[in-house]
Amino acid sequence: MYHMEETRNTAATATPTISGDRMSSHFQFSDKNSLPKPDVQILTSNGLRIPVHTGILASVSPVLENIIDRPHKHHSSEKIIPILGVPCDAVSSFIQFLYSSRCSEEELERYGIHLLALSHVYLVPQLKHMCSKSVGQRLTIENVVDVLQLARLCDSPDLYVKCMKTLSNNFKAVEKTEGWKFMQENDPFLELEILKFIDEAESRKMRTRRHREEQRLFMELSEAMECLEHICTEGCTAVGPSDMDPTNQRGPCNKFSTCEGLQFLIKHFATCKNRVNGKCSRCKRMWQLLRLHSSICDRTDSCRVPLCRQFKLKMNRQKKGDETLWSLLVKKVASARVMSSLSLPKRKREELRETIHDHGIRNFRI
Incomplete structure (x- = not known):
């Protein structure tokens, strides 16, 4: 796509050319009088020649700089850099960006794919980032496979991941497109790569779903532990400590849905x-x-929950055997309990702590 051709001035061609005066207005330069005379021409696929300045091209693109710095066979020859394989207007937009570092949304919409390829070939990272973002915003079911292939060729990881996610979320629809059928016939490795990504995405979803379900269970157990202590210390509706006056029944607590089942x-x-x-x-x-509460409880002497001390003594006497799963459960519930308590206001946490320490009875009143 890129190399420099040299033609003698005597071998003039009839190809269309943007003159130096027209070039300034064509590329919207702020001060056209400050620019020197163009010393190289860009040749497009339809034969259009765009006069440009080697100094500007070399300062923006290291690839163009290497092309310009190559030794010339004829010092008097006309310098031409062909940029072929893309529409002429896309090349014009590319050259305009090299001069102004600007690219309109209309140009990105019309030539985003071509500009992405050009920015990758000529190492213009700022334009490449703009094109990747613009092309990613315009992904459709029909073009996602083609854009994915381009993202691989142009080493655009953000666009690649976005294409993969679009494919994964709309796989059944993408399977029916011509792009997918063509890719299946001509690039089986990419098909395998896509299927592997979809499988890994589904596995991540399942792990996330399972983790959320586990966290929900641990939070429910943590809430049950709180309700158990609440019933044993303060009482709730018809169930409470045995020393509580039966006529002094308390109203439902703020976690009565859990507390009622526990009652x-x-x-x-x-x-x-x-x-x-x-x-x-x-x-x-x-x-x-009761055993779970005893494993979590750190108030052995003042705990109001029945059998708390007995369970602790029993666990201390037992040898460490196959208690791995139980220890893990205790750890998870304790962690969920801490997170739940941290979500309470400070005053509520202090009131709860004082209420628990002020009682010392181990039996229920039912």
């Missing part, structure tokens, strides 16, 4: 005849909640 579980646990032999699934759940 039903406590009522069942207190009256169930199978809670010790392990035949009752609801009682098993209550035993697990």
Whole structure:
């Protein structure tokens, strides 16, 4: 696409040329009188010659600088740099950017793909960034495969990722396009790359979904621990400490949806005849909640929750065996509890701490 041709002045051609006077107005220079006479010409695909200045081209593009600095066979010859394979107007917009560092939205919309290729070939990073952003904003189902191939060739990672995400989100529609069918026949490695990206994207979504579900479960368990302490210290509606006056019933708390379910579980646990032999699934759940609380609780002597101290003593006597999963659960719930407590105002946290330490009874009133 780029090399310098030299033709003798005597071998004049009939190709159209932008004159030096017209060039200033064509490229919108602020001070055309300050520019020296053009000393090189850009040759486009349709034969148009654009006179330009080697100093400006060399200062913006290192590739053009290397082309200009090549030794010439004939010192008296006319210098020509052909830029072929793209529309003439795209070349004009490219040259205008080299002079002014500006490119209109209309030009980016019409010639964004061509300008991206030119900016990559001639190492003009500012224009390349502008084109990548503009082309990415105009992605469609029909052109996404073609733009993806261009992004790979032009080493444009941002545009590449955006194309991949568009493909992943609209894969069924993209599969029906001519661009996809052509790519399948001519570039199977790119097809494999796309399918691999889609598979990894789905795996990430599944991991994220699973992580959110786990966090939701840990937050629910943390809330259950708070409700258990709340019931054992202050009482809630019909369930509370055994020393609380039955006529002094408290109203529903702000987490009553969780607290109510826990109250039903406590009522069942207190009256169930199978809670010790392990035949009752609801009682098993209550035993697990009590054990989980004991694993998290750091107030062994003042804790109001039943069996907290007993569970701690039992866990201390047991040898460290297959407790990895349980320890991980305790760690996750404790972390969720800390995050939940940090979301409370400071006054609420202090009131909750004082309420818990002011009581010392270990039984329910049901």
